[in-house]
């Protein structure tokens with residue numbers, strides 16, 4: 249079964265554009281969870297452009313209340329700065345069920361690549377161990393063709409396949425060419441004992457074909473498209489549409 253974790257970054261983008269509390273990210277989380285979403289994801293960035301430290305605490309509390317997964321994403325190497333205590337410190341404070349490590353630089357518009365596990369193994373391994381000691385399941389953001397055996401050796405429980413290139417290929421009519429690399433990487437990950445998550449630019453149009461082609465996807469985290477689509481149909485109805493694609 250594939251579960252849906254709704255990424256609420258874009259609710260915070262809208263809220264921050266005017267300051268204040270609206271739209272309320274906790275109300276959005278409750279709406280998604282009441283509609284059947286299996287968890288909540290956020291990816292607070294060091295520049296606090298969307299979700300902030302206080303959101304992380306509030307969403308940790310609401311996911312605890314619902315008994316669902318809180319998936320916290322971030323770059324463990326980004327240094328702390330005022331308003332952003334650092335990814336590991338956030339994990340120490342709220343102990344998310346899943347910590348997804350993503351190799352973003354500060355200036356990136358959004359996530360656009362996975363780790364180079366061979367290059368990053370020595371720096372990742374102690375951080376993964378620290379997160380595991382907190383009780384977090386650790387997932388590492390990965391490109392197709394990544395050295396997933398090494399990701400397993402680093403201590404991760406899962407990899408999250410970066411689906412941006414798939415979404416782009418789908419939009420251009422080239423999904424059939426893009427999907428085999430995802431399926432191969434998912435199979436290799438399973439063979440290495442890793443669970444497989446997927447995310448980035450998934451939407452109602454491209455999700456079904458991805459899940460049909462890629463085996464054993466345990467979780468998809470979806471935010472940008474889902475929040476955009478919710479403008480037309482409402483958040484709860486949109487979450488239910490995604491759940492019907494997963495079913």
Ligand SMILES: CC(=O)[C@@H](O)[C@H](O)COP(=O)(O)O
Pocket residue numbers: 255257258290291293321350357358359389447448449471
């Ligand atoms: C890790 C990942 O794929 C990203 O999709 C991320 O969570 C989205 O971040 P932004 O909302 O900042 O683009």
Ligand SMILES: NCC(=O)COP(=O)(O)O
Pocket residue numbers: 255289321408446447448449450469470471472473474
């Ligand atoms: N990990 C991917 C995620 O949380 C959401 O990505 P997107 O749907 O906002 O592109």
